[in-house]
Amino acid sequence: xxxxxxxxxxxxxxxxxxxxxxxxxxxxxxxxxxxxxxxxxxxxxxxxxxxxxxxxxxxxxxxxxxxxxxxxxxxxxxxxxxxxxxxxxxxxxxxxxxxxxxxxxxxxxxxxxxxxxxxxxxxxxxxxxxxxxxxxxxxxxxxxxxxxxxxxxxxxxxxxxxxxxxxxxxxxxxxxxxxxxxxxxxxxxxxxxxxxxxxxxxxxxxxxxxxxxxxxxxxx
Amino acid sequence: xxxxxxxxxxxxxxxxxxxxxxxxxxxxxxxxxxxxxxxxxxxxxxxxxxxxxxxxxxxxxxxxxxxxxxxxxxxxxxxxxxxxxxxxxxxxxxxxxxxxxxxxxxxxxxxxxxxxxxxxxxxxxxxxxxxxxxxxxxxxxxxxxxxxxxxxxxxxxxxxxxxxxxxxxxxxxxxxxxxxxxxxxxxxxxxxxxxxxxxxxxxxxxxxxxxxxxxxxxxxxxxxxxxxxxxxxxxxxxxxxxxxxxxxxxxxxxxxxxxxxxxxxxxxxxxxxxxxxxxxxxxxxxxxxxxxxxxxxxxxxxxxxxxxxxxxxxxxxxxxxxxxxxxxxxxxxxxxxxxxxxxxxxxxxxxxxxxxxxxxxxxxxxxxxxxxxxxxxxxxxxxxxxxxxxxxxxxxxxxxxxxxxxxxxxxxxxxxxxxxxxxxxxxxxxxxxxxxxxxxxxxxxxxxxxxxxxxxxxxxxxxxxxxxxxxxxxxxxxxxxxxxxxxxxxxxxxxxxxxxxxx
Ligand SMILES: Nc1ncnc2c1ncn2[C@@H]1O[C@H](COP(=O)(O)OP(=O)(O)O)[C@@H](O)[C@H]1O
Ligand SMILES: [Mg+2]
Numbered sequence: 238x239x240x241x242x243x244x245x246x247x248x249x250x251x252x253x254x255x256x257x258x259x260x261x262x263x264x265x266x267x268x269x270x271x272x273x274x275x276x277x278x279x280x281x282x283x284x285x286x287x288x289x290x291x292x293x294x295x296x297x298x299x300x301x302x303x304x305x306x307x308x309x310x311x312x313x314x315x316x317x318x319x320x321x322x323x324x325x326x327x328x329x330x331x332x333x334x335x336x337x338x339x340x341x342x343x344x345x346x347x348x349x350x351x352x353x354x355x356x357x358x359x360x361x362x363x364x365x366x367x368x369x370x371x372x373x374x375x376x377x378x379x380x381x382x383x384x385x386x387x388x389x390x391x392x393x394x395x396x397x398x399x400x401x402x403x404x405x406x407x408x409x410x411x412x413x414x415x416x417x418x419x420x421x422x423x424x425x426x427x428x429x430x431x432x433x434x435x436x437x438x439x440x441x442x443x444x445x446x447x448x449x450x451x452x453x454x455x456x457x
Numbered sequence: 458x459x460x461x462x463x464x465x466x467x468x469x470x471x472x473x474x475x476x477x478x479x480x481x482x483x484x485x486x487x488x489x490x491x492x493x494x495x496x497x498x499x500x501x502x503x504x505x506x507x508x509x510x511x512x513x514x515x516x517x518x519x520x521x522x523x524x525x526x527x528x529x530x531x532x533x534x535x536x537x538x539x540x541x542x543x544x545x546x547x548x549x550x551x552x553x554x555x556x557x558x559x560x561x562x563x564x565x566x567x568x569x570x571x572x573x574x575x576x577x578x579x580x581x582x583x584x585x586x587x588x589x590x591x592x593x594x595x596x597x598x599x600x601x602x603x604x605x606x607x608x609x610x611x612x613x614x615x616x617x618x619x620x621x622x623x624x625x626x627x628x629x630x631x632x633x634x635x636x637x638x639x640x641x642x643x644x645x646x647x648x649x650x651x652x653x654x655x656x657x658x659x660x661x662x663x664x665x666x667x668x669x670x671x672x673x674x675x676x677x678x679x680x681x682x683x684x685x686x687x688x689x690x691x692x693x694x695x696x697x698x699x700x701x702x703x704x705x706x707x708x709x710x711x712x713x714x715x716x717x718x719x720x721x722x723x724x725x726x727x728x729x730x731x732x733x734x735x736x737x738x739x740x741x742x743x744x745x746x747x748x749x750x751x752x753x754x755x756x757x758x759x760x761x762x763x764x765x766x767x768x769x770x771x772x773x774x775x776x777x778x779x780x781x782x783x784x785x786x787x788x789x790x791x792x793x794x795x796x797x798x799x800x801x802x803x804x805x806x807x808x809x810x811x812x813x814x815x816x817x818x819x820x821x822x823x824x825x826x827x828x829x830x831x832x833x834x835x836x837x838x839x840x841x842x843x844x845x846x847x848x849x850x851x852x853x854x855x856x857x858x859x860x861x862x863x864x865x866x867x868x869x870x871x872x873x874x875x876x877x878x879x880x881x882x883x884x885x886x887x888x889x890x891x892x893x894x895x896x897x898x899x900x901x902x903x904x905x906x907x908x909x910x911x912x913x914x915x916x917x918x919x920x921x922x923x924x925x926x927x928x929x930x931x932x933x934x935x936x937x938x939x940x941x942x943x944x945x946x947x948x949x950x951x952x953x954x955x956x957x958x959x960x
Contacts, residue, residue, distance in 0.1 A: 291855065291954050311860050319857020330852050330957065334470060346467070347857040349458035391856075 238399070238431050239265035239288055244297035246283050246454075257283040258294070259454040267398070270425040270432045272445035280454040281435040285401045288433065289322050290314045302398055319347050323392030323430075325402035325421075329384045331376040331391075337363060337383075338372045341390040348395055362390045366420065382413035389420055393430070400424065402434040406441050418444045459862050468869040471842055478841060479874060482834040486878025486937075487885060489827030490929065494886030496820030497925055499893060500813050502918025504806075517798065520598070521785050523771035524794040525549045548792045549767035558788065563779030566595035569768040571728035573735060591653075591721050593728020598774045602722070616653065616710035619722035653708040653721075828936065831878065836940040839871045843948040850948055851956025864949040871941025872934050879933035883926060887919075894919040 246258040257280045265271055273281050286292040287299050290306040299306045302321050309317060323344075324330075331340045342359035350358075363372055366386045376384055385405060392400050402421065406414030422444050425432045434445065442448050450457045459467070472479045525548055550569060558567040571593035602619040677685075708731075710723075723731075773788065775781045785795040843850075850863055858866075894917050 286954050289855065315854070315857050315859040315862075318855065324855050326957070330848070332849055332852070334474060343853075344856045346463050347459060347853070347862065349460055351460065352462070395857075 238267040238269075238302060239263065239433070240298075240300040241284075241287065242298045242300070244287065244294045244299065246280070246287065246292065247295040257454055258287075261297070261454065261456060263449065263456065265431060265433060267431055268425070268429045269447065270422065270445050271434070271447045271449055272442040273433065273435045273449045273451060274437070274439075274442055275451035279451045281451060282403055284451070285403050285433070285435060288399070289318055289324070289401055291318075315347075319344055320395060321398050323395070323397035323400040325385070325388050325392050325400060325405045327404040327407040329376065329381075329388045329408070331384055331387060333376050336373045336375060337368060337379065337387045340376065341387055341394055343391060344395045358394060359390065362394060363387065366390055380413075381409045382416060385409060385413075385417050386420065389417070389424070393424060393428075397430065399431045399433065402432065404435050404437065406436060406438055411440075414438065414441060459858070459865075464865065464869050465873075467866055468873050471846065471866070471870055472873060475838065475842055475845070478838045482831065482838045482874045483878040483881060485831040485834050486828065486875055486933065487882030489824045489831050490879050490882025490933070491824075491886040491889060492827060493821055493824035493929065494883050494926075495890045495893070496817060496824070497922060498887060498890040498920055499918060500817055500820075501920040501922075502894060502915070504809060504813055517601075519775045519777070519779075519781060520798070521773040521775065521781065521788065522796040523550060523773060523788055524796070525767075525769045549769065550771045550793065551767055554791065554793075555771060557791075558773055561784065561787070563776050563784055564773060565776045566597040566772075566774040568595040568725060568772060570594050570770055570772050571725060571732055572770070573728060573731045591723060591728065591731065593725040593731075594722050594772060595725060595774060598772065599722055599724060616708055616723050616727050618653075618710045653710045828933075831875075832936055832940045835871050835874045835937050836944065838874060839867055839941045839944040840947075842870060843867060843944045843951075846948070847951055847956045850951045851953040854951070854953035855957060860949040863951070864945045867945035867948045868938055868941045871937045871945070875933040875937025875940070876930060879930050883929065887921065891917075891919050 241261055241263040244258050244261040244263075245256070248255040248257055261284075263284075273284060275281055283292065287294055287306075288301055290299070290301070290309065293307050301317075304317060306314065306317070332343075335343070338356055338359045341363055342355040345355040345358065360369075360372060363369065363386075366389065368383060368386055368390070371379060371383055371387075376387070379387065385408075389400075389405075392402075400421070405417055405421070409417060418441050421432055421434065424430050432445075434441070436442050555567045555569070558564055573591040573593075599617070599619060603617065771793075773784065775784055781797055782799060785797050785800075788795050853863060854860075897918060898916065
């Protein structure tokens with residue numbers, strides 16, 4: 238499903254060069270649930286962004302779902318992100334001018350789905366996540382856990398093959414974080430969606446089938 | 458692929474987030490558009506009014522005015538003092554000349570107009586009003602203005618009058634004492650009685666009695682005049698003047714139609730009678746000599762006094778479909794001056810149009826300047842939206858929006874401001890133009906005293922040019938598109954990785 242071959246990512250800052258990833262090889266099977274752990278600045282987010290095609294590696298190849306991402310143009314890679322990838326962020330990233338339904342339905346706007354269908358699918362999914370009473374709430378009227386569930390609904394709305402979650406529990410307390418993890422696990426098990434999750438939390442990582450450890454841009 | 462409807466939704470949402478700024482940009486676009494639209498929708502109307510009211514010399518498209526030798530209207534009045542020698546011998550018009558012209562194909566009528574001055578007409582208003590002149594014209598010409606032919610030929614002593622504009626229906630507003638045009642009214646203006654005063658307005662002594670059988674005025678006896686004179690002297694002792702001997706002839710007339718220009722047209726025959734009466738009266742008045750008056754236009758122009766049977770002016774009426782300019786040229790070749798509508802009026806209209814074009818250009822330049830500033834505002838608003846939306850742009854990109862879609866989104870926002878501003882400006886501009894039109898028309902109505910001139914004032918000088926409006930909206934869309942180009946490109950090139958970073 239995900240193949241990273243000899244990946245290097247180098248950031249250039251004026252005179253300095255920051256090697257974010259170094260000769261990294263990673264293979265993730267379809268339908269697996271894997272956690273990426275490592276200290277801050279070790280290159281976890283960079284890794285996620287590579288897989289989403291938001292970043293091109295300095296060297297090496299990223300092949301996701303059979304597509305060599307560096308060979309795709311903007312249209313194709315955008316469509317790939319829209320259909321294949323679902324994002325969950327640490328800080329939710331839910332625009333405050335949209336209600337929970339509209340936030341969850343946002344990827345469908347870029348997929349060209351009409352408004353009625355969009356809303357219907359978002360409502361169904363949010364209800365499934367226990368948010369049937371929060372449909373028309375704005376993000377700032379939701380608790381952290383609720384907001385993250387809306388974000389997960391958004392990640393899932395277009396039936397992606399992969400969910401990339403960058404510290405999804407980083408901004409939540411223990412219990413709420415646990416619920417979010419259960420939700421991700423349920424999605425992985427029931428829908429067969431590959432979940433790749435960055436986390437600092439050993440307990441959260443416990444939900445994963447495999448833990449990938451990274452340090453200074455290299456797998457350990 | 459974002460749906461078209463969603464583009465609109467997303468852009469309006471974005472604009473709604475920056476209400477103040479957007480409103481400011483939209484208002485400034487509207488301001489520029491107001492200037493342009495107001496100017497555009499009024500200038501046409503102003504031209505129309507000017508054409509109708511300024512050039513009272515306007516003549517019909519199928520009429521040729523013929524002048525002996527030179528156009529007398531272009532001559533300076535004879536100077537006092539040393540005698541001026543005419544440099545050019547003047548060819549006078551005569552019956553023979555008219556006969557020849559009458560024989561040409563395409564000519565309906567050719568005759569001398571009998572011009573009687575001064576004349577005042579009572580009945581348009583409470584008070585008698587001066588009319589520039591009283592003109593006897595060939596019957597075919599008169600008939601063109603008359604809806605009911607019987608009115609001219611009817612067995613009545615009334616003089617049919619043709620005044621003002623053709624095809625205008627009138628109603629006399631008793632309260633305001635003014636003639637009003639009334640498009641809905643039935644031919645209410647027809648048969649309206651008017652009083653025509655030939656001669657001096659001050660003179661009120663009746664000196665003539667109308668003989669119905671002979672259809673002419675007879676002077677009253679000396680005794681009767683003297684007794685009237687005495688009564689007048691008693692009543693108007695202060696105002697008494699030798700001028701009272703410049704007698705007034707009171708005739709009855711009726712309005713039968715309207716012709717262009719500030720002229721009263723009457724049958725040639727009637728005009729000749731009036732001329733005769735005025736001559737009679739002049740002879741009578743000269744027994745008690747008053748200051749000399751020149752009521753008949755003949756003899757006024759320099760040393761040149763036509764003999765009997767010679768005329769300084771003529772009017773040639775052309776048949777429908779005939780080539781008026783060719784006939785005019787032919788008359789010119791006979792040694793006379795001619796004036797046609799194409800030569801006089803249309804030249805002036807063209808001159809007026811060209812000066813209007815300058816006014817238009819200035820207004821458009823001014824509007825363009827404001828629009829330029831508005832363009833800058835649209836640019837800065839869109840710019841600001843882009844910088845404020847970086848996180849959202851990053852998110853949209855992560856969720857599958859392409860660069861092109863992001864660019865279109867912000868271009869749409871710029872365009873929305875431009876088009877919205879234009880539409881708002883257009884509506885306000887029309888409103889303003891309508892208000893100005895209303896005010897101008899009201900002002901004109903109040904300040905014009907000649908009722909027949911007031912008739913020529915339209916109800917509105919406002920006009921709406923749909924093509925121009927579409928062009929304006931299209932132009933605004935294009936300009937705001939250009940204004941949005943740079944910010945939209947900036948938005949499309951936002952790096953989602955950096956935009957989503959939060960540490
Ligand atoms: N846009 C960037 N420009 C320069 N350096 C960057 C940029 N993004 C990340 N880095 C650097 O790359 C390294 C890895 O960053 P990141 O993947 O965000 O780490 P993590 O998510 O594991 O904390 C860090 O040293 C960080 O400073
Ligand atoms: Mg990180």
